[in-house]
Each structure stands twice: as structure tokens, then as C-alpha cells.
Amino acid sequence: MDPTLRQRLGEIVEPIAMRHGLARAREQRATAIRSAIPLLIVVPAVYAIAALVLRSVGVDFSLPIWLVVLLTLALPALVYAIVRAGQGSHVHVDRRHVLSRLDDALGLSDRMTAAWEFTNEAHPTPMMQAAIEDARTRVEAARAFRVDETAVPLVDPALVSRYGALAIVLVIVAALLPLHTRDDGVVVVPNGDGEVTDVAKDERDAPIASILPPERPREEPRAERPRSESASDSKRGDEGVTEKTQKQSRGSEGTGKSSAAQSTTGQSAGEGASTEAAQPTKGENAKKSEKKLKPPKDQAPKRKKSKKPEGDKKSVATTGQGKGKGSSRSPTASEWSSKDQSVAEDEEELEDEDEVDDEDDESEARGGLQPSLRQRKPPVNRDLSIGFGGGKPPPSANGRGGPGLPKKQRGVAQLVLGIPYPDQITGKPNKGRTKVTQERIDPQAQDAAPLDAMSRLPRSSNLGPLSRPVLLPWMQDVVRSYGLSIANATTTATKENDNGNVDR
Amino acid sequence: MATSTDSRVAEKEAGEFRAVHSKIKAEVQRFIVGQENVIDAALTALFAGGHVMLEGVPGLGKTMLVRAIGEAVDIHFSRIQFTPDLMPADIQGTNVLIELEGGGHELRFQQGPLVSNLVLADEINRATPRTQSALLEAMQEKQISVSNRVIKLDEPYCVMATQNPVEQEGTYPLPEAQLDRFLMKVLVGYPKLDEYDAIVDRTTGASEVEIQKVSSGAEILRFRKVIRSVPVPERAKKYAVRLVVGTQPKSDYACDVVNESVSLGASPRGVQGLMLAAKVRALLEGRFAVSVDDVKAVALPVLRHRVLVNFHGMSEGVTADDVVHAVLQHVEAPNFD
Incomplete structure (x- = not known):
């Protein structure tokens, strides 16, 4: 343990830590205030909503203004107190935090932080001692280090005015809401x-x-x-x-x-x-x-439902205008029908209550709990065909489909033609590329305007000299002999069959 | 308790390490033009006791670099050119039937090129996985098991492998377990414009460069102990751990890029690699303890081959380097606040 260096480092760090601690305590207070200020509008908002609802139904609801103001201020104060209690009264600043900031500011590459840690060691190694000695030579440079703590404003006036004005407006609105009276007074x-x-x-x-x-x-x-x-x-x-x-x-x-x-x-x-x-x-x-x-x-x-009196319902049922729903409840419904039977939510809302009661009654009448037929979930898929049904892709990559792309490549030389393969090893200077050994291009139709047929017109001028390669004498002989050979071949036409015989 | 004498010894050892490192580097640079980062990384792996993978297009001097290091240090050097038909017995060694002078035959073990100090595994991804796997035991446990024989490899033992990022047909990408055994993966890029003149002069002239042996295997072993004695403060240690955890999807320090594009992050071996490489850098920078800057500096070559980008990431064009850069930006060093 090296008390000298630690003491010197402590002398440097203490004032910085103290200033930093004060700044952090101030920041904590500001945070608590910032979190409490928006709550200024909670009570007025609740009051306004309650007044709006109750007065619209004709209930004369109003609170004394002093009570509203008191509650409006009390809630943020309470939250501020809770947040401050959670933050704690004492702000602890780790000395290593200050030293790490000092290292960063002076470009010391953690020399001071490491030295502070090593001086606390009971048995420092030679290399630790060397690190301490290295830091000792730089302590004087660190003495001049000053941390400019930015003073955070405790209260943001704009925030207070914004939420305060909103709260006042809400209270006024709540107070001025008209009392709804019915036509009958x-x-x-x-x-x-x-x-x-x-x-x-x-x-x-x-x-x-x-x-x-x-x-x-x-x-x-x-x-x-x-x-x-x-x-x-x-x-x-x-x-x-x-x-x-x-x-x-x-x-x-x-x-x-x-x-x-x-x-x-x-x-x-x-x-x-x-x-x-x-x-x-x-x-x-x-x-x-x-x-x-x-x-x-x-x-x-609801209006539809309430309009039909009991007598009305009965008369409709006897005339055969009722709606049958039995098939959709069938327990033997096929998978397809159960999937297709989608019942609209509105319809369900109307029918659910009565039907649940009916089924409960029936269940009790049969002497106990019966299996519920109301579960409209599709049955479990028992499709045993190979694949995922209709050539669908696997629902999840659960590893049953074999190894993934990188694994599959391993152990197999990538010599398959026609399969694009992205290079796995992507180097900086020349990034990996996709190699395609065979490319497939689908033909595409090209639309063009049809040309009108027309007779060929006579030339308006001479065609001019035609370019013709000048053949050397030996070339002329080659062409001549080739033409003669073709002529001879046509005169003695031969035909070779599959067996190798020559038909003349 | 360490005294000031001990600290002076430590300072002296660190100074000697820097001197030997710069000597080897200078000797290699007589042969290799530029590529300073690659040379530093290769020497870092050699001194830290790890292995290094050099990746680059053909013609950049990867093989020459390793050969130059092998010649600059007085250690046994061997080179294996990996091909698809190379078998484990070809690199580990096998029993050979020997005809005795007095008549009769005897099976005698003939060791392969893997039994060496510095092994250049050229174009390692051209060999089959079977042969690649033969390297696993040698790289991690520094021994070779052939039939019922176990051969302890002499220290220092370092494998420097090269591979080509293009022409992937007929190659076998290294499995994660194999890649994880490399301390660093270094990407060798093209030389700078002004370096081409020197390359042309040195390689096409009449004079040949002869590399002197400026260090030895024993010296390297001594410096390995010095490197391992470098202390790591809590801040750097925690930062290294956070970086490695940050490469693992759904972890506390994982950023969005990692969660979306990474299927496999770095393992604890990644932290070990970060620490060892950072210790070498700290000594080379004239410090006696690892700093956060050291960890940041070595993070890319140490972590890039330990991150496996998933299919989503590949389709988005995200590379392992992008992931490591994102992690470096996302993860903050602990400030004890």
C-alpha cells in the first residue's frame, strides 16, 4: 500500500468529488421536481372530467375552489417527497469515478484509476508498483485539472408555466361547465x-x-x-x-x-x-x-333488441322467420367448416348471454357438468402428410428442417452449379460476393408497334460500289476446291444409316 | 510486498520487451513493405501465446510475412499448404514402415509439420474439416494425439493461418470451434499507393533481403510471463466483459444490431483474448496496466471471428466488423457513478 501517492491523489480528487456530489444532489432535486410538475394537471383534469360527466347527466357537481387548488398542489408535493425519499439524502461519489474522468480529460489512459486501485492492494506485484510509480510522475499534471460542473436549473420555468396554465384552464372549464337540465325541468x-x-x-x-x-x-x-x-x-x-x-x-x-x-x-x-x-x-x-x-x-x-316486445318475438318465431344457428354448434363439424364459420362479433354479443344461460340450464338438467360445445376453436391439425401441408414453408425454424445455411455448407465442397452461394468469409479489401455459375433469365415479351405492309419502292439512286474482300491466289484455290467438292458430293449423294452402311 | 527495486525490474523487463518487439518488427519490415497493423497483430499473437488468422486476397504478402517472422525469431518454422486431399496424418505424423539394416521391418513414428514452433497453415480453408479438426488439439492444448501416442508440442507454439476471402468454391469454411481458437483475425488489405514503389524495388531487384535472427524462443517465453504479469484494473476488466456480453444476442449489453443480426456471440474465450492482447498493447504503449483504450484497440481483431452473423444480417449486408463496431459504440466503460 502506498499512502503517499494515495494521499496526493486524494487531495486532488476530494474537492472535485465534493463539487461533483453537490452537482449530482442538485440534479437529483431537479429530476424530482421535473417528475412532479406534470402532476399539476392531474387533479384539475379529474375534476373537469368528473364535472363534465356528472353535469351532463344533470348532477350538480362542484367543489370549492380552495379545495381544488389545495389538491392540485398537494399531489405534486407528495410525489416530489416520495421521489426524494427514494433518491436518498446522501450522494456518494466514488473516487474512481472522478479519477476516470480525470484520466479521460488528460489522456492518461486510466493511469490514475489504476494507481488508485493498486495503492489499495495489500501486496502489490512489481508490475502494479511500476504502474504506481508511472502514475506518480503524472500527479502534478493532474493537480491543474478542474471539472466544470454544469449547474442544472432546479425548476424549469417553461415547464411550470405550461402545466400551471393548463391546470388553471382545466379548473376554469370545470367551473364553467353548464348544468344539463332536462326538457321536463x-x-x-x-x-x-x-x-x-x-x-x-x-x-x-x-x-x-x-x-x-x-x-x-x-x-x-x-x-x-x-x-x-x-x-x-x-x-x-x-x-x-x-x-x-x-x-x-x-x-x-x-x-x-x-x-x-x-x-x-x-x-x-x-x-x-x-x-x-x-x-x-x-x-x-x-x-x-x-x-x-x-x-x-x-x-x-340495443334499440333493435328493446323494440321487439315479447309478443313480437313469438309471432316472428311462429311465422318461420327465426334464424337457425344449430349447425355452427355442431361438435362433429369438420375442420374446414369450423374454420370457415366465422361469427361476427356483433352477433355474438347479442346472443352470447342468453345462450350461455340456456346451455348452463341444460347442463344442470343433464345432471352435471357437460363438455362445453361453445368452444369454436378449430380442431387440432392431424394432417400426417409429408411436408407442412400444401407445400407451405415450416411454421418455425425449430431445427427439424436440418442444418442452417452456414452449417450445411461446412463439410460439403461448394461445387454445385447453378446455386448462388454468398461468400462466407468477407474481407475488408475485397468483400465477399455471390457467385452464380449458371444464370437463368426468363424471356420477357417486348411490345412493339406493328408495321404496315407496303410494296418495295424502286431504288432512288445507285447502290454504289460493294465492298468485296480481295482474295489471295491460294485463297481463291481453296474456295474453288471447296465448291468443287460440294458439287461432287451432291452428284454422288450418299446417306449413312445407323448401322454404318452407306446407302447410295 | 513489492519494493521500488521490484518495480524497477518490472520496468526493465517491459523496456526489454518493447526493444525486442521493435527489433523483430524492424527485421520483418525489411522484407514486408507497410502492413504495420498486420505485423503488430501477428507479433501480438506470438508474444501473447495465441494464434492468428490472416485473411486477404492473394498477392498481399501474408505467407511472406509469416515466413519473415519465422526467420526473424530463432524458432523452428514449418509450413503446411492446405489442400482438399490433405489428411490429418499428413500434418500430425504417422507410423511409417522402416526397413531395418539387419533385416526385418519396424513401424516408426514420423512426425508431421505440425510439430514445430511456428506453423504456417497456408490457405487453411482449402482442407477438409477432418484435417482442420486435427489442428484443434494442437492449438488449444499444445499437444497432438496420434493413435495411442501423445506428443507434447514445444513452446512457444503458434499457428499462423492464412485464407483467401474470394474463390470460395471447393473450400471448407472453418467451424466456430476452430475459429474461436485463434486469438486474432486480421484482414490484410492492399498496400498504400506510395508503398508500391518500395515493393517493386525490393522484390524485382537483383539484391535479396536476408533476415537476421534477432530473438529466440526462450526470449519469447520469458516475455510471455512478463505480459501475463501486467495487472488489469477493474474498469478495464469490466469493460472487456461488457464488450463480450454485448456481442451475445438478447444480453444486457446487446444493441439492436446484435439482437437482430447475430446468431452467436463471443464466448468467454473472447474475454481471455481481449485481456491478453490488451496486455501486450499496454506494454507496447509504455504502460504497466491495461486501460479501456487498450481493450477498445484490440476489440475488432479479437472479436470479429467470434461473432456469427445470422441470415437476416447477411441479407442486410451486415458484417461481423459492423457488429463489433456497433457494440463498441453501444457499450460504455464503467465510470463507477
Whole structure:
């Protein structure tokens, strides 16, 4: 152990480490603040959303402004405290960190870091001692080293102003949200039981039927309904009383229409009253108003379902307009049919609840748990044919397909013609290339404009001298003898057959 | 406890190593023009006790370089020209039937060229895997097993192999296990423009260059001990480990390039190679401990042949060098923060 060098290094490192520690502590605080500031908008946002939702359904929801402000500030403060507690109060700076920065800054190639480590060794080797001595000669140069710690601003004013302004806007929006009142002047006030109660402004003592919500507009014209249904509607004497009451109340709202006129507008008022106004409780009224807020996408199928009363369903079933679904549940369905039987989600949503109940009942009736037939998964593929079915590629490279490309090449000389093979050894100066010993080019059709046929025109001028190679005398003799040999061959035409005989 | 005398001894040994290294290098450079990095890498492998693979197109002087090193150092040198019909017995040795003087015959073991100090395995990828595998035991365990005979190879033992990156038809790429045994893989490039004049003068003139023996096998063995005594601080050690782990897909230090394009990363033998090569560099740079810079400097030749690029990487044109460069950029040295 070398206390002298270690002491000298410590003298250099300590002030730098202290400054670095302070800077890191400041950075930690700034980080905690940065993480807490965005939470300024959480409470106002929640408040605004709650106000938007509740007031749209007519619930008068508002908090005192001082409480909103208090909660808005309390949440970031709480998060800041938690983050700071997690960071710890004491910032420890490793001396080797400072020395490594010093080495990097002075280009000492870890000499100081290594020397600091080796001076702590109980039994340094000669080479370690040499490294320490080497560092000792450079300590003086390191004394002049200064680290410029960049002062990180604790609070970013832009961040604070941005989120603060957003929080204020949200609070203002929440405060200014209009209270939704119904056309009948009903204000919904939350009671102590967590339920909502409708209270009429000027008709608090009026009968319950008179404060029912207005009927939803019906789309189906009354004329399209079957005659049997209208007949059955007319038979409901007790429902007619409610209908009358409803008509009266609508008249009191001043809609300008007489009760008779409303009953003949094509809207199935009687039908609606028969189902909905049979037991008109106050809780149902609130539910109806909640349903109205739902998006039209969800509303459409529900409206279809609610429009059909019990009597209507029965009449449809007896006339044979029901939809058969038994085949899709068949446990003996083939693989292909089960794959093709894709049921739309909307359809499933409508049918699932009732069918699950039915099947559960049937299962209980059969005396215990039965295998579920509702699993519409395709059956396990038991295709035993060679390959992956229809020449498909392997679903996953699980090693069953034999060795991969690099392995396969090994041990086999790459002499197969026509197979492009990328060079495995790619050197810097001359990169590996793909060798193709035989190239296949598919013919491609070329479109060209057809030429019109025309008769050859006479030459307008002389053709001029034709180039003709001048043959030497011996060449002329060769050509002559070749021509004579051909002439002789044609006169004595011979033909050689497969057996080697000559036919003359 | 080491004293200042010990430190002076260590400094002296390190100085002697630098002097011998520069002597060998100078002697080789009398024969080989340029290629300083290649010479340094070959000598690093020789002094660190590893093996080196030289890869380059024909005509760049790879074989000459190894021959020059073999002549500059007084050690036994042998050369094996690898061909597809070369058999393990041709390089390891085999029992030969000898006719005795007094009559009769005797089977006598005739050792092959693998039994040497410096082995030049020229165009190693032209031999079959069977013959390539015969090198495994010699390179790693410094011994050869032939039938029931085990031959201990004399130290220093170093295999310097060459291979050609083009003309791959009829070749057998080295398996990973074989490649992993090379400490370094060095790519030999074309000489610089101004070096061509010297090459022409030296090789086409009337005078022949004679290389002097400036070192010996015993000296190399002594310096190997000096190199192994170089200490490695924690920072450099951790950085080397991080680099090697960084080449392994899905590891903590793997970057995107590694995760996407690498099927096999470097093994722990890669860390050993990094450390040994970095120790040689540290001594040559006049330091007595390994630094992060040393590890960075030797990372490419030590790791490039230990990284196996997958099919995706090949199709994207990613090379092992690209992967190592990406790892060097991605992995940071520990700063004890």
C-alpha cells in the first residue's frame, strides 16, 4: 500500500468529488421536481372530467375552489417527497469515478484509476508498483485539472408555466361547465344512498307517472307492424291507462300536439308504454337517461333488441322467420367448416348471454357438468402428410428442417452449379460476393408497334460500289476446291444409316 | 510486498520487451513493405501465446510475412499448404514402415509439420474439416494425439493461418470451434499507393533481403510471463466483459444490431483474448496496466471471428466488423457513478 501517492491523489480528487456530489444532489432535486410538475394537471383534469360527466347527466357537481387548488398542489408535493425519499439524502461519489474522468480529460489512459486501485492492494506485484510509480510522475499534471460542473436549473420555468396554465384552464372549464337540465325541468340530485333521485322543479307533488322522461323517438313506422301485434296492443287495457296518463303529461309540457295527433304519428307509443311504463320506477328513469348518453354505435343494436316486445318475438318465431344457428354448434363439424364459420362479433354479443344461460340450464338438467360445445376453436391439425401441408414453408425454424445455411455448407465442397452461394468469409479489401455459375433469365415479351405492309419502292439512286474482300491466289484455290467438292458430293449423294452402311 | 527495486525490474523487463518487439518488427519490415497493423497483430499473437488468422486476397504478402517472422525469431518454422486431399496424418505424423539394416521391418513414428514452433497453415480453408479438426488439439492444448501416442508440442507454439476471402468454391469454411481458437483475425488489405514503389524495388531487384535472427524462443517465453504479469484494473476488466456480453444476442449489453443480426456471440474465450492482447498493447504503449483504450484497440481483431452473423444480417449486408463496431459504440466503460 502506498499512502503517499494515495494521499496526493486524494487531495486532488476530494474537492472535485465534493463539487461533483453537490452537482449530482442538485440534479437529483431537479429530476424530482421535473417528475412532479406534470402532476399539476392531474387533479384539475379529474375534476373537469368528473364535472363534465356528472353535469351532463344533470348532477350538480362542484367543489370549492380552495379545495381544488389545495389538491392540485398537494399531489405534486407528495410525489416530489416520495421521489426524494427514494433518491436518498446522501450522494456518494466514488473516487474512481472522478479519477476516470480525470484520466479521460488528460489522456492518461486510466493511469490514475489504476494507481488508485493498486495503492489499495495489500501486496502489490512489481508490475502494479511500476504502474504506481508511472502514475506518480503524472500527479502534478493532474493537480491543474478542474471539472466544470454544469449547474442544472432546479425548476424549469417553461415547464411550470405550461402545466400551471393548463391546470388553471382545466379548473376554469370545470367551473364553467353548464348544468344539463332536462326538457321536463328535472334536476338530478345525488342522494345519500349513492342513487340518483329525480326531483321536478315545479311539480314535486305530482303523480309519479307525470314526471316520466319523454319518450325516445321511434324510427319504425306503425304502419309496418303486423296487424296481429297492433291488435294485441289494443287489448292491453291496463297499459292503455298509463298511455293516457303519458299523453296527458306530454300535453302539459306544451308540445303543441294533441294526444290524438301523437298517437297517429306512426310512433309506437302504445308499445313503448306497454313495456317501459308497466313498472315505472325512478331508478329506471335514471338508467334510461344514462343510456341516452351512450354512443350511437352501442345504442343501435340495443334499440333493435328493446323494440321487439315479447309478443313480437313469438309471432316472428311462429311465422318461420327465426334464424337457425344449430349447425355452427355442431361438435362433429369438420375442420374446414369450423374454420370457415366465422361469427361476427356483433352477433355474438347479442346472443352470447342468453345462450350461455340456456346451455348452463341444460347442463344442470343433464345432471352435471357437460363438455362445453361453445368452444369454436378449430380442431387440432392431424394432417400426417409429408411436408407442412400444401407445400407451405415450416411454421418455425425449430431445427427439424436440418442444418442452417452456414452449417450445411461446412463439410460439403461448394461445387454445385447453378446455386448462388454468398461468400462466407468477407474481407475488408475485397468483400465477399455471390457467385452464380449458371444464370437463368426468363424471356420477357417486348411490345412493339406493328408495321404496315407496303410494296418495295424502286431504288432512288445507285447502290454504289460493294465492298468485296480481295482474295489471295491460294485463297481463291481453296474456295474453288471447296465448291468443287460440294458439287461432287451432291452428284454422288450418299446417306449413312445407323448401322454404318452407306446407302447410295 | 513489492519494493521500488521490484518495480524497477518490472520496468526493465517491459523496456526489454518493447526493444525486442521493435527489433523483430524492424527485421520483418525489411522484407514486408507497410502492413504495420498486420505485423503488430501477428507479433501480438506470438508474444501473447495465441494464434492468428490472416485473411486477404492473394498477392498481399501474408505467407511472406509469416515466413519473415519465422526467420526473424530463432524458432523452428514449418509450413503446411492446405489442400482438399490433405489428411490429418499428413500434418500430425504417422507410423511409417522402416526397413531395418539387419533385416526385418519396424513401424516408426514420423512426425508431421505440425510439430514445430511456428506453423504456417497456408490457405487453411482449402482442407477438409477432418484435417482442420486435427489442428484443434494442437492449438488449444499444445499437444497432438496420434493413435495411442501423445506428443507434447514445444513452446512457444503458434499457428499462423492464412485464407483467401474470394474463390470460395471447393473450400471448407472453418467451424466456430476452430475459429474461436485463434486469438486474432486480421484482414490484410492492399498496400498504400506510395508503398508500391518500395515493393517493386525490393522484390524485382537483383539484391535479396536476408533476415537476421534477432530473438529466440526462450526470449519469447520469458516475455510471455512478463505480459501475463501486467495487472488489469477493474474498469478495464469490466469493460472487456461488457464488450463480450454485448456481442451475445438478447444480453444486457446487446444493441439492436446484435439482437437482430447475430446468431452467436463471443464466448468467454473472447474475454481471455481481449485481456491478453490488451496486455501486450499496454506494454507496447509504455504502460504497466491495461486501460479501456487498450481493450477498445484490440476489440475488432479479437472479436470479429467470434461473432456469427445470422441470415437476416447477411441479407442486410451486415458484417461481423459492423457488429463489433456497433457494440463498441453501444457499450460504455464503467465510470463507477
